[in-house]
Amino acid sequence: MVARIGEKAPNLKVSKWVQGLPTNIDRERDHVVLVEVFQVNCPGCFLYGLPTAIEIYRKYSKDGVRVLGLATAFEDFDKNTLENLELLVSTGRVIGETYRVLMQHGMLNPDGTLPYKIPFPIAMDMLVKNNGHVTDEMVIKYIEERIPDFHMYGDARRLLLIKRVREYLESKEYTPLTFEEYALQGTPSSIVIDRDGILRYVSFGYDEGLDNVIESLL
Structure with missing residues (x-):
């Protein structure tokens, strides 16, 4: 089942905690929880997602906000690995496109490392090896969980979406369990859970309103 806004947030599916003490959603009751989902080979995650999460950590951690980082992999499986996360x-060393773009922007130390340390707990999403067999039912289920009004699309648009989703699913070496359960569209993504463990907000990309969402739940 896919996580829904207004319903109980499922626990993160984690293969390993690489920083901080192991925790999860059900252990963080009485806290507002921000889960910042990123990939190590994702320049936008380091330009926007992680800096925003770090700023929220610095502003609100004393007010009962817990920030957790979750590295995932829905592409570039040779780079978005547990080893590169560690x-x-x-x-503080970054790799691939993240290294290229951050170096281009002058956002790395001369040795190619980040000029800051991520201050909150970080885990790796659980990745499950795929067998490459994709059925029509799998394609439609994947679409309907993310686009509830899919059946209202015109025939041409619907067929094109089915084709693209099938190609995507067939190309995936692994399924990232938390990424899929929260029906995320990409990285960076932000997940916000209230003090009662209820999922309140999910966003993808640069999000100017995240600060206001956190404040509204405190």
């Missing part, structure tokens, strides 16, 4: 956490 490298990031232990040394």
